[in-house]
Amino acid sequence: MLLIVVWWMVAIMGAFSDPQANLLSAGCSQYKVDSVPEFTKNLNATLLDLGAQLNSSKYFATAEQARGTAPVFAMVQCRKYLSTADCVACFAIAAKQIRNCSAGINGARVIYDGCLLRYESTSFYDQSTQDGHYGACGNQTASPAYQASVESLLSDLQIASPKIPGFFATSKKEVVGEKSVVYGVTQCVETISKAGCQDCLAVAYADLQTCFPDADGRSINVGCFLRYSDTPFFADNQLTDLKPFLRNGSKSKKKVLIAGLVGGIGLLLLATAILFLWFQLHKKPKSVPREGDILGATELRGPVNYSFKDLKSATKNFSEEYKLGEGGFGEVYKGVLKNERVVAVKKLAISQSHRAKAEFEKEVKIISNVHHRNLIRLLGCCSNGPELLLVYEYMANSSLDNFLYGNLNFVRTSCS
Ligand SMILES: *[C@@H]1O[C@H](CO)[C@@H](O)[C@H](O)[C@H]1NC(C)=O
Ligand SMILES: *[C@@H]1O[C@H](CO)[C@@H](O)[C@H](O)[C@H]1NC(C)=O
Ligand SMILES: *[C@@H]1O[C@H](CO)[C@@H](O)[C@H](O)[C@H]1NC(C)=O
Numbered sequence: 001m002l003l004i005v006v007w008w009m010v011a012i013m014g015a016f017s018d019p020q021a022n023l024l025s026a027g028c029s030q031y032k033v034d035s036v037p038e039f040t041k042n043l044n045a046t047l048l049d050l051g052a053q054l055n056s057s058k059y060f061a062t063a064e065q066a067r068g069t070a071p072v073f074a075m076v077q078c079r080k081y082l083s084t085a086d087c088v089a090c091f092a093i094a095a096k097q098i099r100n101c102s103a104g105i106n107g108a109r110v111i112y113d114g115c116l117l118r119y120e121s122t123s124f125y126d127q128s129t130q131d132g133h134y135g136a137c138g139n140q141t142a143s144p145a146y147q148a149s150v151e152s153l154l155s156d157l158q159i160a161s162p163k164i165p166g167f168f169a170t171s172k173k174e175v176v177g178e179k180s181v182v183y184g185v186t187q188c189v190e191t192i193s194k195a196g197c198q199d200c201l202a203v204a205y206a207d208l209q210t211c212f213p214d215a216d217g218r219s220i221n222v223g224c225f226l227r228y229s230d231t232p233f234f235a236d237n238q239l240t241d242l243k244p245f246l247r248n249g250s251k252s253k254k255k256v257l258i259a260g261l262v263g264g265i266g267l268l269l270l271a272t273a274i275l276f277l278w279f280q281l282h283k284k285p286k287s288v289p290r291e292g293d294i295l296g297a298t299e300l301r302g303p304v305n306y307s308f309k310d311l312k313s314a315t316k317n318f319s320e321e322y323k324l325g326e327g328g329f330g331e332v333y334k335g336v337l338k339n340e341r342v343v344a345v346k347k348l349a350i351s352q353s354h355r356a357k358a359e360f361e362k363e364v365k366i367i368s369n370v371h372h373r374n375l376i377r378l379l380g381c382c383s384n385g386p387e388l389l390l391v392y393e394y395m396a397n398s399s400l401d402n403f404l405y406g407n408l409n410f411v412r413t414s415c416s
């Protein structure tokens with residue numbers, strides 16, 4: 001009898017304690033760092049640091065060893081519905097799995113249902129979305145009614161969670177006319193902006209639409225996680241109240257405010273409203289980043305090939321106002337990409353033969369994967385427009401000039 005009770009208790013405990021270490025995605029960079037022993041030592045230190053932070057009840061942590069010749073930046077995130085013990089357990093599994101990449105490579109990531117872990121040799125904390133994102137779909141088909149509930153649940157989560165501190169939300173919805181219930185969770189990395197979270201979730205939602213009408217799906221990306229399922233994967237007491245975040249404030253308050261304003265400064269309000277409407281109508285629709293758009297550096301996939309059109313608009317058509325200077329091989333401009341990332345764009349004043357272009361692309365691929373604290377990162381290039389362009393990390397200090405105007409040997413050897 002006692003044995004049965006003990007067995008039953010263990011079973012119950014087991015049911016409530018689950019680190020959700022179901023591996024969804026794992027990736028290793030193909031590029032090695034220069035000093036493998038130092039990088040490994042730094043990686044060990046950052047992973048220890050992350051573990052200790054989770055142990056003190058955190059669900060999101062970053063740690064870095066940024067000095068020295070082999071910098072390491074690392075990030076961990078647990079779903080907040082997990083217990084601290086489960087979060088620490090998920091991390092322990094992730095930390096072991098991430099070692100399966102060969103030693104000394106400059107980046108790796110693993111994503112589980114319960115947590116994610118990533119490290120790189122340069123900071124990636126502000127990355128919201130990146131090439132290679134996808135929807136991991138289930139294998140059971142659900143009904144149209146279920147799908148309607150999924151769409152409504154995901155759209156609520158997508159609207160609400162960027163407004164919630166910590167960017168985390170769970171929700172569930174009963175399916176009309178059926179017994180089934182759909183459960184969902186969203187979570188963004190805490191070091192990106194609210195706008196970055198919104199962008200990532202829009203991409204995630206689009207990725208999950210490829211899963212419909214499957215009964216469950218998960219979106220895989222660098223800045224956010226979105227999952228839905230017909231099986232509960234968190235307890236009911238972990239549900240987030242989304243209502244306050246689905247509307248902009250309370251309606252009655254708004255009415256009182258508007259009435260007051262109209263009474264007081266009616267004409268002014270009308271004029272403002274007309275102006276506002278005019279701007280809304282003439283504003284370009286906000287584009288949602290898709291695969292192939294400018295998404296930032298891609299450590300695991302080589303350099304980004306930027307489109308000429310995007311770089312032209314990022315530099316306001318290479319305007320004087322955005323010009324940073326002129327070097328031996330052409331002019332340098334500040335650029336603001338669609339994802340708000342600030343970059344330096346160098347226009348190369350070299351002839352564009354077929355061979356030069358091919359060499360240029362090859363060289364960019366090599367250079368963009370060299371990560372060193374004294375070098376400015378080359379993020380990518382553009383060779384499909386009327387000019388050859390190089391895109392660098394933007395740094396508002398003198399080292400930028402040194403790199404852009406000084407050491408440009410790789411361009412000279414490959415493109416002349
Ligand atoms: C780093 O950690 C790994 C795995 O725990 C271990 O095998 C290795 O010896 C450690 N390396 C250094 C330099 O501390
Ligand atoms: C976490 O804390 C427990 C005590 O609360 C301790 O025994 C354990 O070693 C800690 N783990 C880490 C990784 O710091
Ligand atoms: C670790 O990597 C090897 C190949 O290097 C692979 O065969 C193995 O399945 C990996 N293990 C896990 C747990 O992913």
Ligand SMILES: *[C@@H]1O[C@H](CO)[C@@H](O)[C@H](O)[C@H]1NC(C)=O
Nearest residue numbers: 022136137138139140141216
């Ligand atoms: C569906 O996927 C689950 C795991 O997600 C697996 O256990 C099951 O066997 C799969 N079923 C079919 C029919 O492929």
